[in-house]
Amino acid sequence: MPVKPHAINTIGLTLAELDSILRERRPIACRQDAQAAVKRSHAWLLQKLKDSDTPIYGVNTGFGALHDRSIAKRDLAQLQKNLVMSHACGSGDPVPAEIVRAMLVLKVQNMAFGHSAVALATVQRLVDMHNADVLPVVYERGSLGASGDLAPLAHLALPLLGLGEVTMGGKRMTTAAALKKLGWQPLELGPKEGLALLNGTQFMNAYASLLALKAMRLAHVADAIAALSLDAFNGHIEPFHPSVHAVRPHPGQAQVAGHIRELLEGSAILDEEKKHVQDPYSFRCIPQVHGASRDAIAHVATVVQRELEAVTDNPTVFDDEDLIISAGNFHGQPLALALDYLAIAVAELGSISERRTYKLISGQRGLPPFLVAKSGLNSGFMIPQYTAASLVSANKQRCMPNSVDTIDSSNGQEDHVSMGAAAAIKTWQVTHDVERILAIELFTAAQALEFRRPLRSSKPVEALVAALRRSVPFIKDDMVMHGPMEAALAVVRELT
Secondary structure, eight states, rough: OOOEEEEEOOSOHHHHHHHHHHTOOOOOEEEEHHHHHHHHHHHHHHHHHHOOOOOOTTTTBGGGGTTTTTTGGGHHHHHHHHHHHHHOOOOEEEEEHHHHHHHHHHHHHHHHHHHHHOOOOHHHHHHHHHHHHHHEOOOOOOOOOOSSSSSHHHHHHGGTTOSSEEEEEEEEHHHHHHHHHHHHHOOOOTHHHHHHHSSSSSHHHHHHHHHHHHHHHHHHHHHHHHHHHHHHHHHOOOGGHHHHHTSSHHHHHHHHHHHHHHHHTTTTHHHHHOSSSOHHHHHHHHHHHHHHHHHHHHHHHHHHHHHHHHOOSSSSGGGTTEEEOOOOOOOOOHHHHHHHHHHHHHHHHHHHHHHHHHHHTTOTTTTOGOTTTTTTTTTEEEEHHHHHHHHHHHHHHTTSSSOOOOOOOGGEEEEEEEOHHHHHHHHHHHHHHHHHHHHHHHHHHHHHGGGGTSSSOOOHHHHHOOOOOOOOOOSSOOOOOOOHHHHHHHHHHHOO
8 A cells, every 4th residue: 555645834844754754764745735835936036037137145146255246137047057066065975865865855845835936846856856765965074054054955956957966776876867767857947946955954954853863762772771781780779769850850860760660660680689888870870861861852852843844045035025035044053053962962871871881891799700700711791891982982072062163165255154064974973873882781781681690670671681682692702792792783773
């Protein structure tokens, strides 16, 4: 049975809707209200140009520092084509396919609000590309995060002109070859269309949206792995008592404490009498640290949601007010700040995770050093912790905020930029390395739990260990650890 397309409308997307489109690979289609809004703004601009020679930035003028150069009517189409070609200056590695899919959806949504004055055929081509999984090759580097994500969005737009490269069916090819296979013709851009394609925050916000969704799931999984470690370390449940968190009412803190209590309910290990009075901070302060990250992630999700409902094109057309205004909605500062915050929040989930791993291999509380019976002959889990530590250290270095940086561009006309695209890329790297750190904790904690047998942990914790054990064995003697670590990473990724 065909999957029903998601209807792009004039209200905007929710994060949950975008998640559904991307995870379920749902097609998209512009609803009638969106089609009407696109047609209306396009017709208004064409009439405006017919009636008047008044300069309109980027429509009948040059761009950036060339904003005072008038362009003849006969050259307006060439102006837009030149804009796209000249701005396709991306560098570095191609961005992941899921990011490009998100960029296509977000660009369609941005135009569907009816403030961009583009032709409906241009929007429809982006819809068709998404639905056919024809993905432009977009490069990581090149955006300063103001004037929009110019270079990445230029690469996103090139295939509309029959230029650049795409992947189709997972195979990279020239756009010309792909269009021939599909029977599509290149488009000719009308006034403002190139500018509408290039201005906007769709590169930053594609990353921010996927990262916010990933971070929410990762925080949930971090709690589950922390609960396993707490029981494997024979830790106390008292620091998770609701009264403790009621007197310091940060919502994330209480949420994490409740989640850990729920995860460990029924654990025989937890009920065992403890000889030690209290646990190290990496166990005792799980609610405070994980909770602070959760609150930060929630804030970022709010910022991202606002951006999903925002017009970030320039100039902005208000046909009902007979206005076209050149302003700065393309500036990425809201996302840049949020992405820097998100990087820090997610990195802290990894930082405290590595500390729990370190404690588990330290030979405390009846656990053998490095979690093997014959330590000395065997190094056991000594070096997975090294790997976790190296990942944590790299993340600390990445968490220097990008949003505090700026640099002049376009002869000083664009004199303050957000660096939001750089923040997006580094936060993507941080988040994926935190997955690896958590996978190492999962691998280590499951090993430690076996030394508590015959006592059993709770049903949720034992289910997590069982999921790991389908691909990762208990380590009796030294072996090549890379394979089990990668298998543990696959388990974490399956959960996020």
